Amino acid sequence: MNKIINQPEQMIKEMIEGYIATCPDLFEPLPDYKGILMKRKKDKVSIVTGGGSGNEPWILGYVGEGLADGAALGNVYIAPPARAILNVTKAVNHEKGVIYICTNHAGDVLNFELVGELAQLDGIDTRCVFVADDITSAPREKQEERRGVAGVALVMKVAGGACDAGLPLDEAVRVIQKANRNTFTFSVTTSPGYLPSGKAMCELPEGFIEYGMGFNGEPGVLRTGLKPADEIADTMMDYLLKDCGACAGDEVAVMVNGFGFTSLLELCIVNRRVAEILKGKGIKVHDLFIDSLFCPQGTGGFSISILKVDEELKRYYDMPAYSPFFKKNNRPRG
């Protein structure tokens, strides 16, 4: 696979620089480490995120208005160094406390929890929320052990709204955890993504698809031959609705998230079927959208994330958010 980079060891730094160049009024780089900060420091509880690069726009694009205030980036699929997270924590407005939101992966958990203690030694109050939405990685009874994947977009959306609304630290954490516990993601992979080195991230023969594969190519739950879009959507919604337990009268926000290689033409066809299924089950659709907010290196396939909402979650979910890669709810409603 042909990849367009300069020196591999410079690529994350150069990515951040190029991204900030699109909005120099909005963002500034984190000095000395790989990270990005909002220029405007708001008087509120701040959100800091971070993790390994490689699933852009996740992390980089999740810093913005109504989203996170800063982020520390690691190399591709490697947790950021603790010092980088600590420096982001000190650079954002931390008077009212800082909430760390990252996906539930061992390296990130180790780092963020330790940095939370280091921040405490500096008098900064922090809390951690580890997004655990991948329904294939652990059973529902062990929900908090699940991996974090694309559902982090929905959790971040609620989190940004809750903090912008001025909720105090522990109240904001309660709302964000509620969103986290109500977020469920299932995926299908149709072709491998390629690391910046050009190496394929998984082995998947032409004509086959795999459900529930990890974004690094960890084995999934079911491999089948390629099927029509409706059948794939049916399978995925079946898994998801069973796991999240949504039924008639419940209300949901749903994201169909393309992995980078799968076209909008295909994603719209899938989305059509998702809408039909929800309607058929009598599940109320608060929001249904197609985007690419978590893309493992040009992988083929997509994920569906469901956030079960109530009045409280809707209030924060509906608040506007903006970054060049993550635009939500700032269009006029018809």
Next chain:
Amino acid sequence: MNTLDTRQLKDMFLFVAQRVVESEDFLTEIDLKLGDGDHGFGMALGFKAVQEALKDKEFETVENLFQEVGMTLLDTMGGASGVLFGTMFISGIVGLEPHKEADLALLAGIYRRSLEALKRRGKAQVGDKTMVDAFEPAVVGLEEAAAENADLPAGLAMGAECAKKGMEHTRDCVAKFGRAKSYGTKALGLQDAGATSVWIIFQAMSDWASERKGSE
């Protein structure tokens, strides 16, 4: 000798650092059998930096000293080892009132809290063939010695002895984490490098205290 002021404690950590640096080849040899072979290098790098960070500095409190050791390891070792060994020195002091001196009970308490943080975050238990296998018995040894009002050298000796037994026990365990996991039962008979490093740290603390006691 039952309490250490920050100057003595700094001396002790300098001695520990020297011992770890000298153990680089030994650790590399152990890690090559089951891991990447980079553990010895990483530990030596981290503790060389600890020597530099401590040698010309004075510390107001026991907690400041632990924090400096932990932060230095975290920054210089990097990766998972940096976080794990950083946790060993940082997590135990969070929320503590500052102390000018350390006794056995304080040391046992600090390491107990670090151990619990490490187990919670790393999801590792005794028997998983990790640093916890040496760390937990060492902490239990310190606690028991403190409960019996042992003097500091005797208490640290007990910690070191328990750490050693724990480290040796990793030879009988199958790994649950890291590269060693892929070796399955082929890892039997081989000891864990992280547990070995923990033992080296506790053994050096004990040796330092015994030598000082002898010269008093």
